[in-house]
Amino acid sequence: xxxxxxxxxxxxxxxxxxxxxxxxxxxxxxxxxxxxxxxxxxxxxxxxxxxxxxxxxxxxxxxxxxxxxxxxxxxxxxxxxxxxxxxxxxxxxxxxxxxxxxxxxxxxxxxxxxxxxxxxxxxxxxxxxxxxxxxxxxxxxxxxxxxxxxx
Amino acid sequence: xxxxxxxxxxxxxxxxxxxxxxxxxxxxxxxxxxxxxxxxxxxxxxxxxxxxxxxxxxxxxxxxxxxxxxxxxxxxxxxxxxxxxxxxxxxxxxxxxxxxxxxxxxxxxxxxxxxxxxxxxxxxxxxxxxxxxxxxxxxxxxxxxxxxxxxxxxxxxxxxxxxxxxxxxxxxxxxxxxxxxxxxxxxxxxxxxxxxxxxxxxxxxxxxxxxxxxxxxxxxxxxxxxxxxxxxxxxxxxxxxxxxxxxxxxxxxxxxxxx
Numbered sequence: 001x002x003x004x005x006x007x008x009x010x011x012x013x014x015x016x017x018x019x020x021x022x023x024x025x026x027x028x029x030x031x032x033x034x035x036x037x038x039x040x041x042x043x044x045x046x047x048x049x050x051x052x053x054x055x056x057x058x059x060x061x062x063x064x065x066x067x068x069x070x071x072x073x074x075x076x077x078x079x080x081x082x083x084x085x086x087x088x089x090x091x092x093x094x095x096x097x098x099x100x101x102x103x104x105x106x107x108x109x110x111x112x113x114x115x116x117x118x119x120x121x122x123x124x125x126x127x128x129x130x131x132x133x134x135x136x137x138x139x140x141x142x143x144x145x146x147x148x149x150x151x
Numbered sequence: 152x153x154x155x156x157x158x159x160x161x162x163x164x165x166x167x168x169x170x171x172x173x174x175x176x177x178x179x180x181x182x183x184x185x186x187x188x189x190x191x192x193x194x195x196x197x198x199x200x201x202x203x204x205x206x207x208x209x210x211x212x213x214x215x216x217x218x219x220x221x222x223x224x225x226x227x228x229x230x231x232x233x234x235x236x237x238x239x240x241x242x243x244x245x246x247x248x249x250x251x252x253x254x255x256x257x258x259x260x261x262x263x264x265x266x267x268x269x270x271x272x273x274x275x276x277x278x279x280x281x282x283x284x285x286x287x288x289x290x291x292x293x294x295x296x297x298x299x300x301x302x303x304x305x306x307x308x309x310x311x312x313x314x315x316x317x318x319x320x321x322x323x324x325x326x327x328x329x330x331x332x333x334x335x336x337x338x339x340x341x342x343x344x345x346x347x348x349x350x351x352x353x354x355x356x357x358x359x360x361x362x363x364x365x366x367x368x369x370x371x372x373x374x375x376x377x378x379x380x381x382x383x384x385x386x387x388x389x390x391x392x393x394x395x396x397x398x399x400x401x402x403x404x405x406x407x408x409x410x
Contacts, residue, residue, distance in 0.1 A: 120276035
């Protein structure tokens with residue numbers, strides 16, 4: 001073989017080896033495991049901790065902690081309103097009861113997010129006029145948030 | 152050995168192609184082994200599911216608890232106007248003989264909607280919850296230059312926060328405006344249908360927060376699932392169907408004004 005070809009071959013082979021070497025560092029190990037992405041990222045996203053525990057964690061299936069509140073809530077008009085919708089995400093409190101959830105928002109404006117009269121709401125949803133209803137008292141003064149018809 | 156230039160080029164090309172092919176084969180054999188190993192020790196099998204989402208716009212009361220729960224669950228910055236899910240208010244307003252459509256979404260609906268148009272001028276009004284459509288044919292995945300966003304086997308579009316370079320092509324590419332730039336992570340970000348919840352058998356935070364059942368989530372592969380029953384019974388629409396993105400968020404009672 002002519003020497004200039006030999007040199008060219010050697011350079012070519014070195015370039016290929018160099019490319020594969022550098023590539024093996026740059027491309028993450030799990031890239032291409034399931035498709036054109038880093039396979040490990042699926043597990044990473046799956047392992048994010050949960051914030052909302054769900055109403056069933058307050059009582060019922062796993063424990064009896066909030067038995068009284070829960071039992072009046074389950075057959076009230078508010079049974080479709082999750083505990084944590086008013087009380088905030090409470091998974092940390094479920095795991096360790098010494099960590100208290102934020103106190104529930106008991107302002108008129110909070111109940112009003114759902115119940116103040118709005119033109120865009122379905123007409124059959126119970127709505128009140130914030131100006132006249134309840135004499136500007138807190139709603140919980142007359143309604144029990146866990147069972148609104150418990151006057 | 153006497154080589155012409157042509158023969159040299161040919162030979163060189165063969166070596167390059169051969170080496171590349173060899174490397175790919177070796178690599179895919181190596182990763183095949185890994186893939187089987189990993190999925191065998193996880194109880195959740197993504198091949199058994201295909202997730203779908205139903206929004207019933209006739210039920211939505213615009214309380215914004217979904218958007219609020221989403222931000223809390225997924226640590227979406229509260230002080231920035233970015234949302235993984237939000238609520239739009241559509242109002243068709245009479246102005247004399249003219250009619251106009253007013254669309255707004257103050258704070259994504261999280262703080263509720265104040266009444267700023269007199270009731271007698273409003274002909275029709277309704278809320279439309281919006282969320283990533285988790286398209287079966289996702290434009291955002293196509294435009295990602297580094298493979299940092301992808302569709303999982305169970306049909307969810309995810310972002311790899313450790314691999315995203317923050318170029319924002321995907322944010323531009325989404326026809327639904329469902330993606331945003333996360334200034335804390337310095338990456339693109341979007342709804343994951345709460346992938347960390349659904350793979351543990353829980354509902355997405357927005358679905359759990361909805362007090363009127365306007366948002367439903369379930370498995371399209373399970374014929375008994377609630378959303379399959381709705382899809383069988385109701386008249387269904389999707390947003391921007393003409394784009395061919397094949398959304399997996401199905402709308403019931405969608406008005407023609409909704410875009």
